[in-house]
Amino acid sequence: MSSPASGKKRHGKLVSQVITLAHGGGGKAMRDLIDDVFIEAFDNEALNTLEDQARFSLSDLQQHGDRLALTTDSYVIDPLFFPGGDIGKLAICGTVNDLAVGGAKPLYLTCGMIIEEGMPVETLRQIVASMAQTAAQAGVMIVTGDTKVVDKGSCDKLFINTAGVGIIRTGLELGADKAQAGDAVLVNGMLGDHGAAILGARGDMQLSTDIQSDCAPLHELIDVILQAAPHTRFMRDATRGGIASVLNELAEASRVEIEIVEAKTPIRQEVKGFCEILGLDPLYLANEGKLVIVVPKEESDAALHAMKQHPLGAEAARIGTVLPGGRPGRVTMQTVFGGKRIVDMLVGEQLPRIC
């Protein structure tokens, strides 16, 4: 939080009701914003308010594993608030999940905010509170940040970037290139909820739905999976581009063919209906709390059973198989009508500003 120079002692009090350019100017107004909104919410032992950097002992980090994982994501979602979450919750979950799917214990996040001049301070507070709450839930700390304010019309309300640092447990080797013939392909629940919820929340479609975003931190569920299926090959959260994109990347990197079964792929009736009306394919809809997991077939039942005990995996399912002797890089689906179709990489864009 760019050196407010106040140590842990908060002494700034924000007087303005809306964000002005002064709040990004590097002077007193910015310091007050940081002290009163960010430090107030994110307060933690690692948040270094005196310097532009957070610092950690490497030997402390080594207690968690042997490799550092580093990731980043920007969040530009429209609208900022949606059923099941908001941009703040998303900005924590997305980066936590990008760390956790690689087998890393998520530890520290950075937070870069680009705010449009004129945003109500109260809205920002609400989003920051949501970030703080989600971070606490995910067991991560927001340890350093940056605030920019751009003039009205130069960005759409608020963009957030979070970068994340985690430590990968010793011995764990997960990767998109590790799938093998015979492996089982699992997901932890209903697909497409996030994409449908956002599209519904935009209101342009005049469709009202009860669908909630599935946005959630998955680190705990991932721990459960890794305990039940210690030879897990690969995990990936199926965000932009949906599970179709993850499966295609996996098939290509591992040089295997993957077949999924439509009848076993868990999608809500409401999401199916929504997609039919709009001509969308739920396999390409974004998720923010769903994983594609590949495990050896012997560990498939154990992984499924373990997931089902966890609230974020209650509707887990085995949706497919890595085919022996298939065509490398191809993803196919057995349809409910008994046919077989290719599930290709998304060409063009399905939905912009979905995360």
Place this chain on the structure above:
Amino acid sequence: MSSPASGKKRHGKLVSQVITLAHGGGGKAMRDLIDDVFIEAFDNEALNTLEDQARFSLSDLQQHGDRLALTTDSYVIDPLFFPGGDIGKLAICGTVNDLAVGGAKPLYLTCGMIIEEGMPVETLRQIVASMAQTAAQAGVMIVTGDTKVVDKGSCDKLFINTAGVGIIRTGLELGADKAQAGDAVLVNGMLGDHGAAILGARGDMQLSTDIQSDCAPLHELIDVILQAAPHTRFMRDATRGGIASVLNELAEASRVEIEIVEAKTPIRQEVKGFCEILGLDPLYLANEGKLVIVVPKEESDAALHAMKQHPLGAEAARIGTVLPGGRPGRVTMQTVFGGKRIVDMLVGEQLPRIC
């Protein structure tokens, strides 16, 4: 670079001349953009193209020191290209400098891009090439990233976030709270060039100047300073808010009074003239290659001498002193007319979108 799933092998070729929403959609177009523009330019051993995270051995990191430093900054500068640099160069230098001023060896950067629909691909290529070149110069690698495309009008051309990881050398303890009575306050050269160059480049002022931004990676100069002055207390790059803001933060965190001498403070005649016409104070102008350095007075000459041997410190100067028995938190200046004035924290904003 969000898992293009191609390993090191680049197989995508961007056909479009402008960025479209599809380039942020998570599908084939995004993969081609990443492969053809980012991977092509940033190609390095650590860039993990199969996963959404980069991975490093902790024991390798320990060769550089004992603590991890983590920082982040978003860059929203307008215009994207300016005399002496561009947003890409800035996005590398800014984060490299935020690491280096804490005594860290900068190692790895993340790169989050928010691109406005309609940006020419050629412009993006130019900026990415500048990032790659500056990263090579600074000895850092861009190891993971994220690309978002927002609809036309939802951001101003391009915003870049970089987060940085570095390792702090064992035994080094720099901090804003470490200044002591009698210490010398140094800068490495002419102040305010960046702010004046950006303002000139915007063109609204109808002032044409030859002033170039001082944007530069300072890690090497910082090494030189730390060798010459091993008891250096504090360093900070004086960006938004200028040296006035840095000095105020320092005075407050260290509970000391700092006095600077106007006649010894290096500012170009052109920058002075520019500021006079516009009613600006050069002490508050942004810099992107200037440090405020505090060293014990015994090490002041050695630090100055060492800086002057380096191209980025040729015009280094001792500008002030940490006063014994002064008023904690206050910054004052001996003016050229023999008076003394308070140099306050910036109130309000001097120049928006300056970095």
